[in-house]
Amino acid sequence: MLFLLAFLFSVPSTSAAIVGDLNCTTYNGTAFVYANTATICSNALSDTACNALYPTAPAGGPLPAPGTDAARPTNCYTSKTTTPAPVDKDMKTAAINQCAKTCGYCCQSAPYSCPNAQYPSMNCASITNSQCLDPNWRTVIAANCPAACGLCNTGGCVDAVVDCANDVTICNSVGMQDFVNKYCQRTCGRCPSTTAANSGGTGGSCSRFITDSSANCKAWSGNGFCSNTFYTTAQRKAYCATTCRIC
Structure with missing residues (x-):
């Protein structure tokens, strides 16, 4: 472990523009x-x-931040000193798993690494962190832009209030049921099931299903297209009847 730390500290960093690995960046017209x-x-x-593990150079230099172009600490992704340096997949994986924020790799961590809906009802790139935490936005974002808020692999089933899991006793509290049914669906297991969402001309009684009209149905289904009530049965049937098991 001491050898690893010594190695990491020995790798130089730079405060120049982003080079080597452009993941989690966007081009603003000039940089x-x-x-x-x-x-x-x-x-x-x-x-x-x-x-400490991923220091910038010179000491105290800027860390990655939205809208800035300060180079990420070099040992987040490489042990080489050339510019640009080749990406070392093992070093990068370790950085994503341990220090994704410090290295500017949040977009490649599991909760943020999935496709958004092909035709979202909002601009996924403009979603802010405050919207990610807003009860009025979270369920809509989960269905349309899960990667923007770390809602991948939720199937569109999320808590509208982010601290529901802090006290799971509310799931069975008398007088709290209207609240948890609306705001704590994931924690309390109140998300509409695929079967329930597809009832009424859907389900296992069908002998055959209409062929999917979109090649993206598998990805959409993983993001909640088949179960989230944001989408109508007519929309599911028009695009993904087979995947969503709609007659």
């Missing part, structure tokens, strides 16, 4: 800058530990 999702997550390790 590549970090996207909103580059640092939207939390580090698995403490920020102090990540800042």
Whole structure:
């Protein structure tokens, strides 16, 4: 472990423009800058530990931040000193798993690494962190732009209030049922099931299903297209009747 730390500290970094690995960046017309999702997550390790493991140079230099072009710490992705340096997949994977925020790799961590809906009802690139936490936006974002808020692999089933899981006793509390049914669907298991969402001319009684009209149905289904009530049965049937099991 001490050898690993010594190795990491020995790798030089730079405060120049982003080079080597442009993931989680966007081009603003003059330079590549970090996207909103580059640092939207939390580090698995403490920020102090990540800042020590992945230092910037000179000491105290800027870390990745949305809209800026300060180079990410070099040892987030390589052990080479050439510019641009080749990406070392093992080093990058370790950085994503441990210190994704410090290295500007949040968009490549599992909760943020999935396709958004092909035809979302909003601009996924413009979604802010405050919207990700807003009860009025979360369920809509989960169905349309899950990668923007770290809602991948939820199937569109999310808590509208982010701290529901802090006290799961509310799931069975008398007088709280209207609240949890609306705001704590994932924690309390109140999301509409695929079967329920597809009832009425749907389900296992069909002998055959209409062929999907879109090649993206598998991905959409994983993002909640077949179960989230944001979409109508008519929309599911028009695009993904077979995948969603709609007669």
